[in-house]
Amino acid sequence: MRVVCNETMWTATPDGIERTLSSDLRTTRPALSSRDFESLDDGSEASIEEYVDLDVLRGWKEQRDPELVAAHALPALAELIHLDASGRQIASEPIHGPDVVVGRFHPQYGPVDILLGSLRDHESYKLGAPHLYLVLDRAGNWDLRPLSPTATTQLKEAPITDNARHYRIDHGDELHLGVARFVFERLSTTLDTWFGRYEALLQRAGGPSLMLMRAGGVCGPYIGLEKSRAYVIGRTFPGRGDVPGTEDWPRFAQPEWDLSGLPEKERKHLGFRHARLKFVDESWCVEPVCTRQRTFVNRVAISTITALESGDEVGMGSVLFHFHDESAVVLPRSKKIHLPAVVDWSDGHVSRTPGRPAPAPPYGDA
Amino acid sequence: MALLSAGQEFVFGERRLTIQRALHDDASSSPSYLVLVGDAKAALLWQGSETWGRRVLETLSNAEEIAGLPRIIDSQIGNGSASILLTAPPASAEPFDVWKWRHVQRTSSVESLRRLALAMGAIHARGGWLQGLRRHDLFMTPSSGALFMVAMPRLAALDRESVEAVWRDIRVFGELAFENFMEREYPGGHQLVALLQDRAAMAEAGLNAPGLTQVLAGCVTPYGDLAYTNIAELLRGLDHFRAELVRPLxxxxxxxxxxxxxxxxxxxxxxxxxxxxxxxxxxxxxxxxxxxxxxxxxxxxxxxxxxxxxxxxxxxxxxxxxxxxxxxxxxxxxxxxxxxxxxxxxxxxxxxxxxxxxxxxxxxxxxxxxxxxxxxxxxxxxxxxxxxxxxxxxxxxxxxxxxxxxxxxxxxxxxxxxxxxxxxxxxxxxxxxxxxxxxxxxxxxxxxxxxxxxxxxxxxxxxxxxxxxxxxxxxxxxxxxxxxxxxxxxxxxxxxxxxxxxxxxxxxxxxxxxxxxxxxxxxxxxxxxx
Structure with a gap:
């Protein structure tokens, strides 16, 4: 049974929006029983690590910081609920920020905030990287904008195609991203509460820091930065000679911030020594170290050392970080979205989709 | 307590039960029956004294995960007597039959004795003991040899886990193992003890599977170094026995x-x-x-x-x-x-x-x-x-x-x-x-x-x-x-x-x-x- 929230529940007040959502208006759907789990057991359900310690099989040990998988420090503002064909919940993707890009990660197009992880192969195949842009505006409305020129999006079963337009999405609206079915649900957190928690979180470090982001918001773990040091961010790796065939590798120190403990889908594109943070010429800079994986600043790939400002988003593979300087709390700025190029293979060269204005310079008018 | 006979109806709360078959000997003060609930579903009905009934509830509550033990569906306890309705073994199970048991495949029989020992271990762990498990307290499926307890008429609190008490509950394992492997009647405790002490007689009797003799020695008597003092030891013995039977591929x-x-x-x-x-x-x-x-x-x-x-x-x-x-x-x-x-x-x-x-x-x-x-x-x-x-x-x-x-x-x-x-x-x-x-x-x-x-x-x-x-x-x-x-x-x-x-x-x-x-x-x- 589904109860769709009545729009009149959202009332505007002079200084913002009051969002009250009584719990009985939350969408409900049949829960899974243990019998369903039997039929769902398709090989991906059984967890390997429940039975096998992978460190034993590796022959070296990954440092997995439990804090990296701890609960999100910010309250969720909304949720995307992934449903199967019969309307049962498969997974829920909480949205912890007011301004998020949804989709899958492709190195060419940069990190996305909401990495949809519960999709099967054919569903991911029809998902854009990125697919969707979701914004909660000051008036308290969620807008969405389709980003992918080739992947399809349906809102309330009607196709939405105009990449330049924003479409209103409400509580309980059904959303089809490619062939995957979702329901959008608002949660009772107000934007003001969210901002309050967000500011408190940024000030926690008490100095320049790089803070891990997840699902659109700073999620808790961070590394405090001292000007006299340089910080390599990456994952645990075996030392030279620790495993067969590594005798002639260069000798490196383990990274200063070890993110091996991140969930697999997040750390997948993170290099073992991914990037270095250091203080050069009166500003903090990020320098790509790993040549295999990309590093992004404000979602634009960088190839050389790049200066950071407070509030910049640093991307390493698919992992996003918020760079915070003590100078000021910068609220998340609204993103300048670049549409991915459509590759026209027949002409043998890359061209933008016709009829769309040329892209603005990256993050110019944030 | 008046005994019920087959075909008789019995009202249990809102359920009407039809007695299908009695599962006890006539002398029992805690009779057990196989019953039909309504027209279709089989169940077990146990009756007995109030103390016994409370002990059953304590022992079998939340026993869902233990194979071979019935689960409680409903109970009526008071005024000195107890009636308990429990789940029946699968439809393919029938009363224990020694002839069919002797023809169960050896690996399956050891496996089902292991499962039964696990069930017994659960009863002991919950502070109960059966004061002896009899063959007519068991049902078995003839094809796989799986064993199910369908009656516990003497269930009581085990105040102190003594070797004698354990032995009374587990000696049936030795009997069943012997019958299945030797395909002949269990000679009785005294004879078996004598047999196990005489190597020539053992060889003559064909009693030479190392795993089997160990289980027999552990179950046959509560006295001596080889006697099993708890269910864990019995399980270890059965594990060794099973290991002996498996030939590597x-x-x-x-x-x-x-x-x-x-x-x-x-x-x-x-x-x-x-x-x-x-x-x-x-x-x-x-x-x-x-x-x-x-x-x-x-x-x-x-x-x-x-x-x-x-x-x-x-x-x-x-x-x-x-x-x-x-x-x-x-x-x-x-x-x-x-x-x-x-x-x-x-x-x-x-x-x-x-x-x-x-x-x-x-x-x-x-x-x-x-x-x-x-x-x-x-x-x-x-x-x-x-x-x-x-x-x-x-x-x-x-x-x-x-x-x-x-x-x-x-x-x-x-x-x-x-x-x-x-x-x-x-x-x-x-x-x-x-x-x-x-x-x-x-x-x-x-x-x-x-x-x-x-x-x-x-x-x-x-x-x-x-x-x-x-x-x-x-x-x-x-x-x-x-x-x-x-x-x-x-x-x-x-x-x-x-x-x-x-x-x-x-x-x-x-x-x-x-x-x-x-x-x-x-x-x-x-x-x-x-």
């Missing part, structure tokens, strides 16, 4: 990897490997083996390097798993181990990509098979395949990760169209690369539809794996080999080369070369012998 393996036609291929980017280990655990000999094929992609040198690297690191990881966890753990959960091996092997490849600048490109498919004792598990990424040949059946143990499979899922291609659509067949949707690790959940075990094919429950398929039977042939192939044959051809090749896995590998690879030999072809065949 023998595996013979062959492998071939060829370049293919010189017109299409300049080097062999396929790789295959296997490790076989014998482990002696207790008196149980377990053979374990890991077999894999990998098909390199991405440039001439890179593909070759990636496939070789993944095979080497997977075999190393398997050896680590074996040395740390032991063969028995591998046998219990072969699929997580196989998938874990693939997981760490692909991480090794990514490390190579980042830290060895000379070898930082390329990728590979990977299909692995882990056989441990009597169970097998697979791990799979890409379009190499693992096939099980059992009798006349060829059963695919993996599903290709190809664009064609995605397009079929999306409904954009039918299975027939996909057959002809070579581009989508040749495009793989998952592989191991030097750039990104593959997450655990994207490393496949067995496909869900395999359970249906083999007539198994899908639950647990991807932990405990599938059973390996004598005569099974496992064939691992890269696409260069399996794209060139169809199932009838494979059957013919197997029929012509049965009994020699190396010949079979050569025949399959040779067949691919005879056709076109467009790609490197690699075959590993494992023949399981009893």
């Amino acid at each position: 023998n595996m013979r393996v062959g492998s071939t990897s060829t370049l293919g036609s010189y017109i299409f291929r300049q080097n062999n980017q396929d790789a295959c490997g296997h490790v076989m280990l014998d482990a002696i655990c207790g008196s149980r000999k377990l053979r374990v083996g890991f077999f894999c094929v990998a098909d390199g992609i991405g440039g001439i040198q890179d593909g070759e390097h990636a496939s070789r690297m993944i095979v080497e690191s997977a075999c190393t990881a398997f050896a680590r798993a074996w040395s740390f966890y032991g063969a028995e753990r591998l046998e219990q959960t072969p699929v997580p181990f196989a998938r874990g091996i693939a997981r760490v092997a692909c991480q090794r490849l990514v490390l190579e990509g980042e830290f060895d600048p000379g070898n930082n490109r390329g990728g590979t498919t990977f299909s692995g098979l882990l056989i441990a004792g009597g169970r097998a598990g697979v791990c799979h990424i890409g379009d190499s395949r693992v096939m099980l040949v059992r009798g006349d059946e060829c059963i695919a143990l993996t599903e290709d990760h190809s664009l064609a499979a995605i397009l079929i899922q999306l409904g954009e291609l039918t299975a027939e169209e996909a057959e002809r659509n070579e581009a989508s067949q040749r495009t793989i949707s998952r592989f191991m690369s030097t750039a990104n690790e593959v997450e655990c959940e994207r490393i496949d075990g067995f496909p869900a539809r395999l359970a249906e094919r083999l007539g198994l429950r899908s639950f647990g398929l991807n932990t405990a794996g599938i059973e390996v039977r004598p005569g099974d042939i496992f064939v691992l192939t890269s696409d260069g080999a399996h794209n060139e044959y169809d199932l009838p051809t494979l059957r013919r090749l197997i029929a012509q080369n049965s009994g020699d896995p190396q010949k079979l590998c050569d025949a399959i690879a040779g067949h691919a070369l005879e056709r076109i030999g467009r790609d490197n072809s690699t075959v590993v065949a494992v023949l399981v012998e009893g």
Whole structure:
């Protein structure tokens, strides 16, 4: 049974929006029983690590910081609920920020905030990287904008195609991203509460820091930065000679911030020594170290050392970080979205989709 | 308490019960009945004193997970008497029959005695004891020999776990083991004690299975060093007994990897490997083996390097798993181990990509098979395949990760169209690369539809794996080999080369070369012998 929230529940007040959502208006759907789990057991359900310690099989040990998988420090503002064909919940993707890009990660197009992880192969195949842009505006409305020129999006079963337009999405609206079915649900957190928690979180470090982001918001773990040091961010790796065939590798120190403990889908594109943070010429800079994986600043790939400002988003593979300087709390700025190029293979060269204005310079008018 | 007779009706709360059969001797003060609830559902009805009833509730509450024990459906206790309604054993079970018990297969009988001992252990752990388990308190399924307790008329609190009390509850295990193995009547405790002390008499009686004599000595008397003092010791004895009965399967393996036609291929980017280990655990000999094929992609040198690297690191990881966890753990959960091996092997490849600048490109498919004792598990990424040949059946143990499979899922291609659509067949949707690790959940075990094919429950398929039977042939192939044959051809090749896995590998690879030999072809065949 589904109860769709009545729009009149959202009332505007002079200084913002009051969002009250009584719990009985939350969408409900049949829960899974243990019998369903039997039929769902398709090989991906059984967890390997429940039975096998992978460190034993590796022959070296990954440092997995439990804090990296701890609960999100910010309250969720909304949720995307992934449903199967019969309307049962498969997974829920909480949205912890007011301004998020949804989709899958492709190195060419940069990190996305909401990495949809519960999709099967054919569903991911029809998902854009990125697919969707979701914004909660000051008036308290969620807008969405389709980003992918080739992947399809349906809102309330009607196709939405105009990449330049924003479409209103409400509580309980059904959303089809490619062939995957979702329901959008608002949660009772107000934007003001969210901002309050967000500011408190940024000030926690008490100095320049790089803070891990997840699902659109700073999620808790961070590394405090001292000007006299340089910080390599990456994952645990075996030392030279620790495993067969590594005798002639260069000798490196383990990274200063070890993110091996991140969930697999997040750390997948993170290099073992991914990037270095250091203080050069009166500003903090990020320098790509790993040549295999990309590093992004404000979602634009960088190839050389790049200066950071407070509030910049640093991307390493698919992992996003918020760079915070003590100078000021910068609220998340609204993103300048670049549409991915459509590759026209027949002409043998890359061209933008016709009829769309040329892209603005990256993050110019944030 | 008035005894009820068959056919009589009994009102239990809102339920009407029809007594089907009494399960007690006439002298019992706590009678048990098999009843029908309404018209259809069978259940057990136990009656007795109030103290006894409370003890039953205490002992059997939340006993859902213990096989062989009935579960409480409803109870009425008060005024000095108790009536308890419990779940009945499965419909195929019938009262214990010693003649049928003697014909139960030996391995099954030990297994069902183990299960019964676990149930007994649960009763003891909850502070109860049965004051002797009688044969007519048991039901059994004649085919599998599974035993179920259907009555506990003397259930009481076990104040102190004495050897005598334990012995009274477990001596039936010795009797049942004797009857099943010797296929003749249990001689009685005194005679058996005398027999066990006389080696010549034992040899004459044919009582020489080491596991059996140990269980008999532990159960026959509460006195002496060999007597079991608790259920855990009985379980250990039965485990040894079971280990004695299991004969290790023998595996013979062959492998071939060829370049293919010189017109299409300049080097062999396929790789295959296997490790076989014998482990002696207790008196149980377990053979374990890991077999894999990998098909390199991405440039001439890179593909070759990636496939070789993944095979080497997977075999190393398997050896680590074996040395740390032991063969028995591998046998219990072969699929997580196989998938874990693939997981760490692909991480090794990514490390190579980042830290060895000379070898930082390329990728590979990977299909692995882990056989441990009597169970097998697979791990799979890409379009190499693992096939099980059992009798006349060829059963695919993996599903290709190809664009064609995605397009079929999306409904954009039918299975027939996909057959002809070579581009989508040749495009793989998952592989191991030097750039990104593959997450655990994207490393496949067995496909869900395999359970249906083999007539198994899908639950647990991807932990405990599938059973390996004598005569099974496992064939691992890269696409260069399996794209060139169809199932009838494979059957013919197997029929012509049965009994020699190396010949079979050569025949399959040779067949691919005879056709076109467009790609490197690699075959590993494992023949399981009893």
